[in-house]
Amino acid sequence: MIPLSIPQLEGNEWKYVKDCIDTGWISSAGSYVNQFEQMVADYAGAKYGVACMNGTVGLHIAQILSGVTQDDHVLVPNITFIATLNAVKYTGATPILVDVNADNWQMDLDLLDSYLNENTIGKEIEGIPFSFLKSTGKRVKAIMPVHVLGNMGDMARLVEICEKYHLDIIEDSTEALGSTFNGKHAGTFGKFGVFSFNGNKIISTGGGGVIVTNDKDLADKAKHLTTQAKVSAMDYIHDEIGYNYRLVNVLAAIGVAQMETFPKLLENKRQMDAFYRQELEGVGDIVFQSIDEEVNPNCWLFTFKTSKMRDLLAYLNENGVQSRPFWMPMNQLEMFKEEIYVSTENVSSKIYDTSISIPSSAGITLEQQKTVVETIKEFYKTQE
Numbered sequence: 001m002i003p004l005s006i007p008q009l010e011g012n013e014w015k016y017v018k019d020c021i022d023t024g025w026i027s028s029a030g031s032y033v034n035q036f037e038q039m040v041a042d043y044a045g046a047k048y049g050v051a052c053m054n055g056t057v058g059l060h061i062a063q064i065l066s067g068v069t070q071d072d073h074v075l076v077p078n079i080t081f082i083a084t085l086n087a088v089k090y091t092g093a094t095p096i097l098v099d100v101n102a103d104n105w106q107m108d109l110d111l112l113d114s115y116l117n118e119n120t121i122g123k124e125i126e127g128i129p130f131s132f133l134k135s136t137g138k139r140v141k142a143i144m145p146v147h148v149l150g151n152m153g154d155m156a157r158l159v160e161i162c163e164k165y166h167l168d169i170i171e172d173s174t175e176a177l178g179s180t181f182n183g184k185h186a187g188t189f190g191k192f193g194v195f196s197f198n199g200n201k202i203i204s205t206g207g208g209g210v211i212v213t214n215d216k217d218l219a220d221k222a223k224h225l226t227t228q229a230k231v232s233a234m235d236y237i238h239d240e241i242g243y244n245y246r247l248v249n250v251l252a253a254i255g256v257a258q259m260e261t262f263p264k265l266l267e268n269k270r271q272m273d274a275f276y277r278q279e280l281e282g283v284g285d286i287v288f289q290s291i292d293e294e295v296n297p298n299c300w301l302f303t304f305k306t307s308k309m310r311d312l313l314a315y316l317n318e319n320g321v322q323s324r325p326f327w328m329p330m331n332q333l334e335m336f337k338e339e340i341y342v343s344t345e346n347v348s349s350k351i352y353d354t355s356i357s358i359p360s361s362a363g364i365t366l367e368q369q370k371t372v373v374e375t376i377k378e379f380y381k382t383q384e
């Protein structure tokens with residue numbers, strides 16, 4: 001079976017893990033943690049990085065530090081992996097789901113702007129301006145743009161909208177290490193960006209995340225909150241409810257080795273994307289995710305639309321090509337059915353009904369890509 005997306009561990013991973021074991025530094029303190037978070041921050045062009053156990057907890061911490069509470073709303077795209085919404089729910093805040101564009105599958109910014117324009121009212125609290133949703137009276141505190149599949153939307157426009165409505169931007173850039181908009185890296189457009197190093201990501205620590213920010217105070221607070229909010233190196237004194245969310249040294253060691261090989265893996269992904277686009281253009285009724293001119297994506301997971309999605313999915317999986325459907329839109333999941341869903345044409349549903357992801361590991365060989373393409377072509381022949 002050609003796997004969907006598996007890690008490529010071909011550098012110093014073993015050497016650095018062995019070093020942790022040989023020296024006994026396997027837990028949450030250790031030089032690899034600091035090194036890894038600095039490498040990720042430097043790569044993204046952010047000033048600070050804070051390593052944590054995974055992307056989900058990073059999104060949770062970013063919201064706490066943005067002051068999101070149970071009295072707030074947080075805007076999220078309706079097409080995302082569940083973790084984005086779970087992180088909102090952990091804070092007790094109420095999500096507002098926003099539909100996505102049919103072409104690039106990112107949050108629909110026209111829809112977002114007109115919704116906020118018609119449904120919010122500006123009010124100052126202690127001299128600070130906020131937007132409040134007229135129907136609930138709750139503050140709309142933050143937005144979590146998700147760089148779906150490593151692609152990006154119009155970040156310049158998004159920043160403009162957020163300034164207009166006083167929203168904090170917490171980028172769910174979990175899938176987007178290596179992606180840029182006008183040369184600026186994903187995760188650096190707002191207050192926080194969060195990267196994931198889960199097993200299926202472009203590089204992996206097995207499980208892991210890094211929160212990036214340009215604000216030293218926020219970075220210090222993120223480190224504090226992720227390490228049980230302990231105030232003294234010696235005494236067990238804690239000044240708030242903290243979390244045991246810190247990444248351990250042995251996983252950060254893998255992360256350091258992965259960051260060393262990342263430029264090469266990113267190049268592989270981009271070559272893979274170009275190959276699939278060239279070879280699958282015009283095959284059956286395949287439609288690719290569009291990429292805006294300003295965006296240089298990391299090409300994380302190759303996904304396309306076809307009316308034959310379910311049949312193709314079965315065919316590929318039966319014929320040695322691991323494939324997956326896309327995420328069920330958040331508004332269709334049982335626990336989020338009652339949330340506000342901003343949409344005119346329910347584009348999310350159409351994308352979900354037709355999208356399929358095909359093998360995209362950073363280490364995928366050209367031979368494997370050719371097999372994937374041939375199997376897809378064979379499938380469409382059976383449909384003629």
Ligand SMILES: Cc1ncc(COP(=O)(O)O)c(C=O)c1O
Binds near residue numbers: 080172195197208
């Ligand atoms: C869009 C999105 N958000 C959040 C996450 C959560 O990251 P993690 O699995 O590291 O918790 C993921 C990936 O798994 C993701 O794809």
